[in-house]
Amino acid sequence: MSDAWNEGYFTDEGYTYSYSREINPVFQRYCLLLRGFASLETTDGYHCELGFGQGVSINIHAAANPGPYIGTDFHPGQAAHANALATAWNSDARLYDDSFEQLLARDDLPQFDSISLHGIWTWVSRDNQKLIVEFARRHLKPGGLLYISYNCFPGWSPSAPLRHLFRLHDRFATNTCVRPDQRIEAALQFSETLLAANPNYASAVPNLDDKLQGIKGQDRQYVAHEYFNRDWNCMYFTDVVDALAPAKLDYATTAVPLDSVAPLNLSAEGMDFLEGIEHPVMREQARDYFVNQHFRRDLYVRGANRLSAAEQRQGMYNTRFVLLRAAESISDTVRGPAGEATLQTEVYGPVLEALTANAYAPKTLRQLAGSVPSMPYDDLVQAITVLIGMGAAAPCQSEVAEKLVQARCNTLNLQLCKRALLSNKIQILASPVTGGGVPVSRFQLLFLISIKQGRKHPAEWAQLAWGVLAEQGEVLIKDNQPLTTAEENIAELTEQAEAFAEQSLVVLKALNIV
Known part of the structure; x- marks a missing residue:
């Protein structure tokens, strides 16, 4: 394609259909709360995503969060895909194919509670970076948050x-x-x-x-x-802090919950060394050397306000949490830059048992603390944080917000299930409970279609799934080998459907997806 409009960005190949939980406002607010920062939480605040790719994340979040959404991706093919999905579920999101310069020139944009750009900053020109900063300066509310992810040094230095x-x-x-x-x-x-x-x-x-x-x-x-983009501006963390300063943005924390669990990230020597650095920006930059950071996921706030210890604890106690997968499928190990650690059974066993109670229904941290009264507060918070960091659990939005978005999540999820009849590109569903996406395989999406059609038995779900795959000339892969007969494929699908019925359905019901 010509560089006349793409400015050197690799537009000959569309981007992936992936989902990013870090762009979820509910997840972002939890990360700020975890580190003791205040954040905006309204049911009518606007949110913005710059560079939304194929539009999977922005559609999920526009459905699962009560506030209106606006976004842009200057690749017209990707913007068309995002808009087609939005139209399918009657979204009122405004999704443009504007460049950052064109977006900045608009006079019809509101003030935003949050602005997010995932995997954009490094791959655009310095001029476009300045436009992003100016956009945040003009359109982010005081107290609003900005999420930004980017390649960084020193981790990228060798490559x-x-x-x-x-x-x-x-x-x-x-x-x-x-x-x-x-x-x-x-x-x-x-x-x-x-x-x-x-x-x-x-x-x-x-x-x-x-x-x-x-x-x-x-x-x-x-x-x-x-x-393969023309522009690639890899930076140190402090370079980005300086670049965002004109927008009155203060660095708050990363959008990586496991970063708060020091033993997963640092040696004893590293922890001692960083403890001696008083300035938070200098300490964070030095930390990148210890973990050899190559990609950062950061949260900035326009006017960062620290919560008191009592305010933070109350906020944590009032936050609901929910599991995203069956407890028995959750690994008993977790990995960080410092190596692999085994989850302590005496800590995580009771916490998982409490989270699975009452058919996996969401529980506030206060309720969890009541279920494990002998567990110290800090241990409980760390256990929840590790489970969220592993992708096994998630923070929830308020019950008021959940009710406001339930109907439109249902509509979007129906469209995503229908798409699974023809393609495996999008394997995610929207949860009104978490305000975000939940990974669901294509087969599971097909099983859900069967359930919606009134089929009650896993064998029936497997038959529908096989009918779809067979018509499209596809087969399953097991042990790295294709299954060649209909009987083998149906048997494997039936086994997966039975596991889905036994483990996954109760979780999806707790997430108000089913």
């Missing part, structure tokens, strides 16, 4: 020259008429051949070939947008 090599090959050594996937393959092959010739760079960077092999195994849509 940055490799990424530059991909881009150079695509720019100088490939005919632009060649298909995007072929251009990507050619650049990867060229880089592999270069490394095989033993340049000094390869000798200076350990495991560089393993890194390249890992990239070759990744989804090509992701690789295209991660490695």
Whole structure:
């Protein structure tokens, strides 16, 4: 495509259909509360996403949160997909294909409670970064939050020259008429051949070939947008702090709950060293060296206000939490930069038992504390935080907000289930309880269609799923081998449907998805 409108961004290949929980306002507010910061929580506040990709996250959040949504993605194909999905569930979200300059020129935009940009900052020009900052300066409310994620140093230092090599090959050594996937393959092959010739760079960077092999195994849509844009402005954390300062934005915390669990991230020496640094920005930058940070997910606030210890504790006690998967399927280990840790049975056993009580219904932290009265407050908060960090649990929005969005979540989820009849691109459903998305496989989406049609038995759900797959010439893969007969496929689908009935349905009901 011409650079006349895409400004060097790789638009020849659309982005993935992934979902990002970090853009969920409910999750964002929890991360701020966890670190002791106040946040806005209204049922009519506006939210904005800059660079929404295929629009999966913004549609999920526009359905599952009570406030109106506005967003832009300057790739017209992606904006068209996002709008088609929004139209299917009668959303009032305003989704544009404006550039940041065009969006900033609009005179019909409100003040926002939150502005989010996931995976955008690094891959746009410096001029566009300035436009983003100006947009936040003009349109983020006092007390509003900004979520931003980006590639960063020092973690990217060894691989940055490799990424530059991909881009150079695509720019100088490939005919632009060649298909995007072929251009990507050619650049990867060229880089592999270069490394095989033993340049000094390869000798200076350990495991560089393993890194390249890992990239070759990744989804090509992701690789295209991660490695092949013209602009790539990797920064240190403090560079971004300085860049956002003109918008009156204060760094608050990361949108990574596990970052608050120090032993998962740091050695004893690292914890002692960081404890001696008084300035929070300097301490955070130094921490990036200890964990070798390569990608940050950060929350900034326009006028950050600290909560008192009592206010924070009350906020935590009043917050509801819910499991996102069956307790028996939750791993007993968790991994962080400092290594792997085993969840203590004496702590997590009672917490999981309390969360599963009453058919997995959401519980406030106060209710959980009542169920495990002998557990200290800090241990309980850490256990919940770890489960959220693992993706096994989630904070919930208020019951008032939940009721406001239930009907439109139902409408969106029906459309997403129908899409599973033809495609496996989107495997997520909206929960009015969490305000966000819940991963659901394509097969499970097909099982839900069967349930909505009145079929009560897993064997019936499996038959419908197999009918869809067989018509499209698809088969299941088991133990890395395709299942070749209808009987084998139906047997495997029946087994999965039975597991879905026994484990997943109760969770989806608690999340008010079923």
